[in-house]
Every structure is written in C-alpha cells, then in structure tokens.
Amino acid sequence: MSAISITTPIAMPAWKRGALIIGGLALLLAPLWLLESFQLFQLTMAVIMGLAVLGLNIVTGYNGQISLGHGAFFAVGAYATAIPMSLLDWSFWATLPISAVVCGAVGWGVGFPALRLGGLYLALTTFSLAVAVPQILKHKSVDAWTGGVQGLFLLKPEAPAWLPLSPDQYMYVVALIVAGACYLLVWNLLRGRMGRALMAVRDNPTAAEAMGMDLATLKTRAFAVSAVITGMAGSLAAAVVEFVAPDSFTFMVSITLFVGMVVGGVASIMGSVFGGLFVLFVPNIAEAISRSAPGIIYGIILIAFLFVLPDGVAGLVRRITARLRRTKGREKS
Amino acid sequence: MSTTRRTILIASGATLATPNIAPAQEAPGVTATEIRIGSTNSLSGPASAYSVISTCLTAMFRRLNDEGGVGGRRVNFTVYDDAYQPPRTLEQTRRLVEQDRVAFLFNQLGTPTNNAVHRYVNQRRVPHLFLATGADKWANPREFPWTIGWQPSYRVEAQIYTKHILETRPNAKIALLYQNDDFGRDYLHGVRDVLGPRFDSMVRTATNEATDPTIDSQIVQLQATGSDALICGVIPRFAAQAIRRVHDIGWRPMMFMTNVSVSVGAVMQPAGPERGVGLITSDYRKDQSDPAWANDAGMTEWRGFMQRYLAGADLSDNNFTYAYGAGTTMIQVLRQCSNDFSRENVMRQATNIAPMDVATLLPGIQVQAQPTNFNVIRQMQLQRWDGRSWVRFGNVIEGANV
C-alpha cells in the first residue's frame, strides 16, 4: 500500500473556496426538502455508517492496525447514549460527551494488548471480540443497565421550537452536524504531524521507532480516537433507530464496517463517505440480484474490489481527477 | 419510561375507542380495487428456514384473489428480507409503511426483529398483526394496543409444563436449560410465574449460546443437581444433542422440550428415536405424520391447498401448517372488516375474534381475541414421544393469563 497522504490543495482564490462551501452545504441540506421521510432516514443512516467507517479507517487505514472488532465500539457508543436517555431521561446532546469519554477509554484499553499483536493476529483477536460482544451485553451483571436481551427503547430528540423540522429531518441535521464536526476534527488531525506519524508507523514501524517516535503512545492513541469516532456513530444510530439490543451488534456489524472501508477507500476520508453509502445501499441491491443469498453477492463484491480496485472508490475518483487535471494542464500549455 | 411517553402511547390506545368515521377509500394502503399488506421475514441467512412461512402466506393470498378477493378487492402481499437483523427490520418496516404505504403489517418473523419495530408501529398506529414469534410481550393491550401475536407464547408453554410437573411430582427438583436470548428467557419467566417464591429452592438453571458447539457440559451440570425433571428451551440442534446425551449418561428425568424443537426429521431422528421415548412436548397444530389426521377434513383441506398452490413442498415441514393457521386467521379478520379496511377497523376486528376453529389446529384449540386479552391461541395439548411418533394425551390445557 503506497503512503496515501492528504495533499493540501493549492491555494484557491477565496471566492472559489466560498462558492465550494456554499455549494457543499446546499448539497447536504437539499435532501431535507427533496426526500421523503423514509429516504431521509436511509440517508441519515448512510451518514452515520460513513462516520463509523471513518473511525475504522483511522486505526486500520492510516495506522495499519487491522481491527475486525469495531462493532464493539459502535455498540459501546450506542449504549452510552441509550442508557442515559432511556433510564435517566437525559437529552441526546448531553450523552455525547459521555459516549466520547467511555469509547475513548475502551479504545485505549483495547489498544494495549493490541500493541503486542500485528497483522493477522490482531485481526483474529478483534474478530473474537466482535463475536463475544452480544454475549457480554446480555450478561446478568449488566442487564439492569443494558436492558439485557430485550434491549432499551429511546425517543428521537425533537427539534427545538424555533426550527420547524419533523423528527426525521431534525435527526438528519443532527447527524450532519455531529458527523461534520468529527470529519473536520479528523481531517485536521490527519493532515498534521499526527497523521504523518500514524502513517509512518504503518509503513515502516522500525524506521519510525528508530527516528524516535513513541510507537506505544501513538498506537494506543490511534485506537482511542478511532473508538471515539465509531462510538459517536453508534450514539447517533441509537437515537435514529430508537432501539438498542445485543442482537443488533453481532459480528456482522464489524464485518460490514470493514467491507465499507475497503470498498470506499482505505486511508481516505472521502472513502469513508463512499463506504457509508455502500454499506447502506448495497444490501438492497444484493437483495434485488439474489433474493435468497445476498451474503454471497456481498462477498463477491468485496473480493472484486480487492482485486480490481484495492484503493476503493476514493482511489478511483482520485485517479480520474488526477488524469483530468493533467489533460487540462496539457491543454493549457 | 417518562410520563410524556406513557401519555403518547395511552392516547393512541384511546383512539381505538372512537367510532369509525373514515370511509374505506381514505384508509392508507386501500384503494377501490386493492389492499396492500406488508411483512418481513428472514428470507436469507441463518433463520431462513422460516422463509417458507412467507411463501405459504403468499400462496394463500393468491388463492384468496383467485376466489374473488375480499370486500371486492385483491390483496397485494409484500414481504421484505431482514436477514434476522433488527436494524434492517426497522428499515424494511419503515419502507413498507412510509414508501409502499401498506395498510397494515402481518406475521413479521422473530422476537428481536419485531422488538425493534414495536414502538414505531404503535406510535404510527399501524396494525402489527399476528406476529410470527412466541414471545410473551405481544399480548399487551394497555401499552401496545396495535400489536397482537398469534401462537401460544413460550412463557405459557413453560407454565403448562411446570403445572404438569407439579401435578405428577409435586416435590420435584426441576432443571431448566434455556438459550440465553429472548426465546429462552421466556421459559425462565414461565417457570417462575407458576412457582413464585418456591423457584429458588426448586429450580436449577443452565444457559447456552447459539455459538456453543455442544451443550453436553450443561447437561452434565444439571444432572449433578439431582433433578428429576428437565425443561429445555433450546433450538433444534441442541435439542437433538440434549435428548441423546441425557439418555446416554443414564439420566431419566421427566423431560420436556420446547415445541419449537420437536420436528421428527430435524430432531427426533438425528437424536435417535429410541432415545427420546418419554419426551413430552406440546402442540396446538395437527402433525402431518400423525395417522389420526389421514382423513381429517381440515388436514385434507390443507393438503389440497398445498397440492394446488405449493406443489413439491415438503409436507412434513410444520411451518406450513403454522402458516396456514395464521393465514386463515388473517383472512377471517379481513372478512369481518366487510367494506371498511381502515387501520382502526382492521385493529378492532383483529382484537374481536369469536372463538374459531382452524383447519390445521388440534380439535378443541381455537383462535380467539378480545380487546382485553390478546393471546390469540391460549390452549395447547401435551404429547409424548413413543419411539415412532408424537402421541397426544390428556386434555387441552389453557395457560395462565399473564
């Protein structure tokens, strides 16, 4: 895997940048008026899954630690929001800091044993974690809080009085805000020293260590940040679906996030967006192709991408724009 | 739950009391020529063995349409796949309600899956009818007036077994093996319902997960408690293991098996038919392999239907007799609606079914519903395995109204 870095765009004139931002906002907010309730719900889920994939991308794509257990962080975030909202009547926004802190702690905790593992072993260990998650959630000792097998119900947050939006529309906006904030945070993090350090550790840990980087701190921090991001996505999902239960967090969630990351584009922020869209809409496409075995279609698509487009959709887009830019440059000269 | 939420739910219940004003044409999902009904099932994935239920229901509606439909309208029955994943069930249900605009939902499969949409359908006041799950929580007219189950609940089943144990061996020590999920836990609750404060002194439990390779360890553990009765709430694979292991280690308790896991082909044969002699279970359906029903009018009707509309299907799969019963109930409700298929009326008719015989149910067991009692089938009959088939004994028993 070549070191995929985030190139800072060549200085763009201010008006152009402004136009892009306004255009982007318009694109993001248009669905509020154009889409029906149910489609808005689907799009909100796509945004959430994109955020979850971003989390995975931080630790696996950028830092090379393969995690097949990110469903666990998704679940922790979901419950960290569901428990206060359902049992203690907290508002959704108040639960977000809790979710961030808890997920960060869990991620950091997972990061420690992960230091001793590499590659396949880490993948297998995190996979075991993913399989064990529902069992842990159902356990007697915690089921007074988690609601056990029956799960917990929540109510979507309602829009404030001055905003005339339906609950579905409001959740879409909330998801955009939270996801947008996370994306901004991650983008900032990754294009700076931290990002380069993460990728250095991924590409050549020996050299990185020789150059004085503290591998242990970097890697555990990567896990922590990654867990926080995926946990935020879990919190949003809990509010949108209005229901959490152990059976909603089987190992398939972890596999789905992994597939989304690979297809969308490893080590790419835009890739996470594509990954989210893929995760949400491909099961429907697979169902259309084969009623009885969409899982097979899923697996075939994954392998096809790995063979043909290892950079994912984001890589493809990148190559196309680079080619367009080159031809444009040639035309100019 | 906060008071605001309670209020919302009770208010929606109150609307059922208002007289029906909306003409049929204005009812969602209903046109002058068509009624749209939606469902979800596990069409793919590990639970896809139950997808034949949807196949059978689709065929029943096709037969209904062939015979002229109901209320002058055809039934348009749509089933979506949720692969037994609750978030997907919610998505597909929302698609059915908001995009496909169905009139109501019918026979959705699974406990965790229906759990995920339980609140949604009650908030939206969409009839959530005759669910394909035996969980106990669907019979709750006060808090969830738009949801109604169909089959006898696992909890009622466990109550019936416990009552039978108390009648025959009043001081028995009871061992309970149950799967650690919604399905298995209902058995725990049922036993506890009957025993009350005596539960802790009389019962020893062990659980298993669907991912366990074997339950031999749990069986050995339970035998060591010296129990003389054993109730099992486990899926077919573990049922076969349990029957075999209990026999082989020389333990002879009074043994009960959930009626979910008593198929001759999938459980009794693999376990070894001689090993299961004396095993007790319950049922509410007629068994295709029971020679007593060879010339029975109801089963003949069912067999005729299967031959015409589902030729080639495996008649020994008791999901078909199940689906036929649920479908018959649904069609009866549709007929009761006469011309008014608004959601309020559909729900009213679904909760007001006079005791009715169904072709594939055992004699003496009827389908019924009242506004205060959503347990649609509340009776069962015990059966014992004699080495070749299930033999019914005793009277039809009614479970406690929990």
Add this chain to the structure above:
Amino acid sequence: MDAFAHQLIAGIATGGIYASVALALVMIYQATHHVNFAQGEMATLSTFIALTLIQAGFPYWVAFFATLVISFVMGALVERILMRPVQNAPVLTHVGVFIGMLLIISNMTGLIFGYTTKAFPTPFESEGLLFGGLVSAHELGGTAVTLAVLTLVYLFFAHTSLGLAMRAAAYNPRSARLVGIRVGWMLALGWGLAAAIGSVAGMMVAPAVFLDPNVMLGILLYAFAGALLGGIDNPTGAVIGGFMVGVLENLAGAYVVGTELKLTVALVIIIGVLVVRPSGLFGRVVFSRV
C-alpha cells in the same frame, strides 16, 4: 467428585473437537503463514458434501476419502484463484479476501444445503456410553482419528523432503525459489492439505454437534484459542492446546463464570496468550533483529 470427572471428560471430548480444527489452522499456517478465517466454513462445506455422498448411497469410508480428495482440490483451487493474484499485497488485503471467502462460502453452504439440522453418521457406533457412562465410542474414535492425522502431519513436516520444502517456502519464499523449490506449488499443496484436514475435522465433529451451516463459527474461535495456546507453528502443541481449551472452557463454564460467558473465556485466553507468551506454550520463540 463424580460430576467433576464428568465435566472433565466432557471438556476433553469438546477439546477433541477443537483440537482437530486447530490442526487444520496450524496446517495452513505452516504452509502459508496465514491464518484462514474461512477454514471452518470450508470444513462445513466439505462435511455437507460428504453427507450428500453418503445419502446417495456410498459406504461411509468411500465417501470419507472421496471428500478428502474433493476438499484437497477445492483448497488448492482457492489458493490458485483467490490467493495467487494478491500474494504480494499487504496483510489487509489478505484479511479482506479471507472475510470475503467467509461470506461467500458460508452463505453458499446455507443456500445449497438448507439450514435445518441434520444428523451425520459416525463409523464408531456404540449403544450408550463406555467407561461407566463417561465417553461415547464416537468420541474415542474421533480422538483416535485426530491423533492419527496429527501423527501423519508431524511425520510429513519433520521427516519428508516435501514437508521441508513446504516449510521453507512459507518462511522465506525468495530463498526457497533460489534453491529450486516451486513456491507456487507448495502454497497450493499447503492449502489443499489444510482443506483436507479441515474436512476430516468436520466429519469427526459433525456426529457430535449435528450439522448445520452455522456450526463452525463458534468452534473456529475456540480452535483458534487452542492453536494459539499450544503454538500456532506446532501441530502437537495445537492439539494439546485444543484439548486444554476444551477443558478450561467447560470447567470455567460449570464452576467459575457460568455458562453465559464461555465465549468471553475464549477471548480472554486468546488475549492472554498473545500478550504473555505469543509463541504459545510449545511454539518456537522467534526473535527478529532489525
């Protein structure tokens, strides 16, 4: 005390199941330095193929050996078609391919053979249990078969030139090529053998647990724990590890944490081994210098 003996023996019996699957995992590791997630699903598919042959009328042992051959071919084909194009790709890609295989094979098995539980015949029949009701003839026979396979695997790797060539190809493909070893063929051979061993494991396991497409996922995790515990590069160690995990898991479930946390016990074993002694109890400790 009697109950404890029962639990112990039950643990050894389940341990036998894990040990046989762990052997397949070790095999693939020895041959390719990969651990294949989809090994369990391939074993399940092989077992269903065997069941189909038996139901078609073939005698047990004919079906057994036919399945071995079919599985061998399947494994080798998978290596040629799926692994060859990505052999120089990073680990992430390999993991992705394994996951893809897991999805495809497990869904395909379910689609073709259905999800209802099926019985699988055993060549070691007995009426009731032996040794005072502790073990069944099948459990003894299955363990014997596992040990026989283990012996064959050990002899193959330690005492044949082909086995040596295979290990060399896995450890250092470049040097192996220089010495004249056909690395590509070695890999295919390794995958084929692993698939064959997996099918033996499946056919020995199925009579005890009853066959359905989802049976292997749980077993695979415990087997992985066992292989790690014993040493992923040591066949004997892996088998011992498998037995140990079986006993630990049963005893922990019965006496310590309750049956509701058995998967977590496996997880703890995995993490514990990898953190404390990554090479396992009997594996070779490898130091790498930079």
